[in-house]
Amino acid sequence: EPEVTQTPSHQVTQMGQEVILRCVPISNHLYFYWYRQILGQKVEFLVSFYNNEISEKSEIFDDQFSVERPDGSNFTLKIRSTKLEDSAMYFCASSPDRGLSEQFFGPGTRLTVL
Amino acid sequence: AQSVTQPDIHITVSEGASLELRCNYSYGATPYLFWYVQSPGQGLQLLLKYFSGDTLVQGIKGFEAEFKRSQSSFNLRKPSVHWSDAAEYFCAVGPYYNTDKLIFGTGTRLQVFP
Numbered sequence: 001e002p003e004v005t006q007t008p009s010h011q012v013t014q015m016g017q018e019v020i021l022r023c024v025p026i027s028n029h030l031y032f033y034w035y036r037q038i039l040g041q042k043v044e045f046l047v048s049f050y051n052n053e054i055s056e057k058s059e060i061f062d063d064q065f066s067v068e069r070p071d072g073s074n075f076t077l078k079i080r081s082t083k084l085e086d087s088a089m090y091f092c093a094s095s096p097d098r099g100l101s102e103q104f105f106g107p108g109t110r111l112t113v114l
Numbered sequence: 115a116q117s118v119t120q121p122d123i124h125i126t127v128s129e130g131a132s133l134e135l136r137c138n139y140s141y142g143a144t145p146y147l148f149w150y151v152q153s154p155g156q157g158l159q160l161l162l163k164y165f166s167g168d169t170l171v172q173g174i175k176g177f178e179a180e181f182k183r184s185q186s187s188f189n190l191r192k193p194s195v196h197w198s199d200a201a202e203y204f205c206a207v208g209p210y211y212n213t214d215k216l217i218f219g220t221g222t223r224l225q226v227f228p
Contacts, residue, residue, distance in 0.1 A: 004157070031214065043158070043204060045215035056213055091157060098214045105150070105158035 002026045004106035012112045021077045021109045023092030032075045033093040082113045116141050120219035128227050135190040135222050137205030147188040148206040200226045
């Protein structure tokens with residue numbers, strides 16, 4: 001069964017460093033999402049992406065964040081200068097359509113900022 | 115604003131006992147409701163969803179949920195819990211008109227004793 005994959009599973013970085021989290025969505029899906037979950041808190045929406053552009057972003061998704069689909073398969077989330085408060089589990093999701101389509105989630109990347 | 119409340123942070127049940135996880139939502143229109151499960155080290159897996167129609171929906175792994183508009187609730191149930199059901203359960207609402215994001219509750223951690 002097709003699934004969303006994410007790499008790495010765990011990333012440790014120093015404050016101020018850039019990180020890139022990678023995701024491979026399900027191959028025929030058109031809509032892509034990033035969510036994050038700070039330890040002990042709820043899963044929060046960050047951004048949605050369609051047709052090579054951001055379709056929606058939350059207030060969390062500031063200028064330090066960017067997303068890209070560099071080729072036909074990968075979907076990346078970049079954090080330019082990490083802060084301690086960026087430590088969280090980051091989930092990628094994809095869906096074949098918007099609206100009522102199910103969003104399929106990857107296993108997540110745990111980001112630890114020291 | 116749309117929101118989801120899961121009143122129970124942690125629930126412990128014995129294997130074979132029945133289970134009900136509570137979810138209440140605040141939403142401006144007919145909600146689209148989801149239950150996701152997250153096993154340790156895994157991504158978010160969709161258990162079931164409600165879009166319209168029959169208010170009792172069946173999902174995978176023997177779970178069901180009932181939408182009650184009058185109570186703004188979408189509680190998850192299982193008649194007989196198995197040890198493998200130990201996980202974190204998230205209720206979510208969305209998408210809505212011009213937004214594709216899912217809004218999650220804080221989750222309920224289920225522990226199952228043999």
